[in-house]
Amino acid sequence: MPQDSPSTPVGSSCGLGDVGILGYGSQGRAQALNLRDSGVAVQVGLREDSASRAHVLRDGLVSCSLDKLAREMDWIAFLIPDEAQPAVYARLEPLLRPGTALVFAHGFNIHYQKIIPRDDLDVLLVAPLAVGEKVRALYESGGGPPCVIACARDASGQALLRAYRYAQALNRKPVRVFESSFAEETETDLFAEQAILCGGLNHLIAAGFETLVAAGYQPEIAYFCCLEEVKYMADLISARGLAGMREAISTTAEYGDFTRGPRVIGEATRAAMSDLLAEIRSGAFARELDQELQQGGARLAEFRRRAHEQDIETVRQRVLGHSRKAVGPGDS
Numbered sequence: 009m010p011q012d013s014p015s016t017p018v019g020s021s022c023g024l025g026d027v028g029i030l031g032y033g034s035q036g037r038a039q040a041l042n043l044r045d046s047g048v049a050v051q052v053g054l055r056e057d058s059a060s061r062a063h064v065l066r067d068g069l070v071s072c073s074l075d076k077l078a079r080e081m082d083w084i085a086f087l088i089p090d091e092a093q094p095a096v097y098a099r100l101e102p103l104l105r106p107g108t109a110l111v112f113a114h115g116f117n118i119h120y121q122k123i124i125p126r127d128d129l130d131v132l133l134v135a136p137l138a139v140g141e142k143v144r145a146l147y148e149s150g151g152g153p154p155c156v157i158a159c160a161r162d163a164s165g166q167a168l169l170r171a172y173r174y175a176q177a178l179n180r181k182p183v184r185v186f187e188s189s190f191a192e193e194t195e196t197d198l199f200a201e202q203a204i205l206c207g208g209l210n211h212l213i214a215a216g217f218e219t220l221v222a223a224g225y226q227p228e229i230a231y232f233c234c235l236e237e238v239k240y241m242a243d244l245i246s247a248r249g250l251a252g253m254r255e256a257i258s259t260t261a262e263y264g265d266f267t268r269g270p271r272v273i274g275e276a277t278r279a280a281m282s283d284l285l286a287e288i289r290s291g292a293f294a295r296e297l298d299q300e301l302q303q304g305g306a307r308l309a310e311f312r313r314r315a316h317e318q319d320i321e322t323v324r325q326r327v328l329g330h331s332r333k334a335v336g337p338g339d340s
C-alpha cells in the first residue's frame with residue numbers, strides 16, 4: 009500500500025546522523041547528493057585508487073576508505089553492484105558498530121542470503137523507483153523518487169521508521185513510499201527485468217526486426233519501426249497508461265493491438281512468464297547467476313559478444329550515421 013510518511017515531516021531528515029554511501033556510481037552519486045542537499049552529513053566510501061575519488065571531490069563531497077566508513081557511520085548504504093556486495097560486507101562486518109543501519113537499494117543479497125547480517129544491525133531496504141540519474145533530477149526539480157521500503161532485521165526497534173526517514177531525505181517533498189518486503193521487491197524486480205523491461209522487450213524488438221528483414225523489407229525501415237518508435241510508445245504509456253495510449257493511436261493501430269497483440273503474447277508466453285517467476289521464487293535463477301559468475305562469466309561474455317554482432321546493431325550504426333549526415337545543409 010502506498011503511504012505518505014506521516015510521522016516524518018519534510019526536513020526532519022537532518023537528524024539522521026552520519027550516513028556512509030558505499031560506491032559512487034548510478035545510485036551512489038544520486039543518493040549522496042540528495043542526502044547532502046537535505047542537510048544530512050554524508051561521506052562516500054571508495055576502494056583504494058578508485059577512479060571516482062576526483063568526481064566525489066568535484067561534487068563537493070567527502071570521500072574516505074571503506075574501513076573508515078564501516079567504523080564511523082551510523083548508516084551504511086550499499087550502493088555498489090549487487091555481485092560485489094557480499095565480499096565487501098564480509099570484510100567490513102567486524103568493523104561495524106552495534107545499531108548501525110545497513111541500507112540496500114535492492115533486496116537481492118539479503119533475500120537470497122548472500123549476505124546474512126549480524127543480529128545487532130538494522131537491515132533496511134530503501135529502493136528508489138527510478139534509475140540514479142532520475143533520482144537526482146527529480147530532487148533538483150523539487151521532488152524526489154517514490155521508494156519501496158522494508159526491514160529485514162529490526163535491532164533498534166525503529167528500523168522501519170529509519171527506512172522512512174532515509175527515503176524522506178532522498179526527497180524534497182513528502183515522500184511517497186510503498187511498504188513491502190525484501191522478498192517482494194526482489195522477486196517483482198527480477199521478474200519485470202526478465203519478462204518485460206530487458207528480456208521481454210529486447211527479444212521482442214529483435215524478433216520483430218528480423219521478421220521484417222527476412223521478409224525482404226529494408227533493414228533501416230525495420231529498425232525505425234521496431235526499435236526507435238518504442239520510445240514514443242513508452243512515453244505515451246508512462247504519461248497516459250495503456251488505455252490512454254490506445255486513445256492516442258490510430259483506429260488501425262488500436263484494432264491491431266486488440267486482435268493481434270494476444271497472438272504474440274499468448275498462452276505460451278504467459279506460461280513462460282510463470283516459469284520465470286517460479287525460478288525466481290525458488291532461488292534457481294539466483295543460484296544459476298551465482299554459478300555463472302563464480303566460474304568466471306564465460307557464458308555471459310559470449311552472450312554480450314553475440315549481442316553486439318546482431319544485425320540490428322549494425323543497422324543502428326548505419327542509420328545513426330546517415331541521419332547525422334542528412335541534417336547538414338547541402339547533403340543529399
Ligand SMILES: NC(=O)c1ccc[n+]([C@@H]2O[C@H](COP(=O)([O-])OP(=O)(O)OC[C@H]3O[C@@H](n4cnc5c(N)ncnc54)[C@H](OP(=O)(O)O)[C@@H]3O)[C@@H](O)[C@H]2O)c1
Nearest residue numbers: 031032033034035055058060087088089092113114139140
Ligand atoms: N542503477 C540504478 O539506477 C539502480 C536502480 C535501483 C536499484 N539499484 C541498486 O543500487 C545498487 C547500486 O547499483 P548501481 O547501478 O548504482 O551500481 P554501480 O553504478 O555499478 O556502482 C558503481 C560503484 O561501485 C563501486 N564498486 C564496484 N565494485 C566495487 C568493489 N568490489 N568494492 C568497492 N566498490 C566497488 C565502483 O567503484 P569505483 O568508483 O572505484 O569504480 C563505483 O563507485 C545495487 O544494489 C542495485 O541493484 C540500482
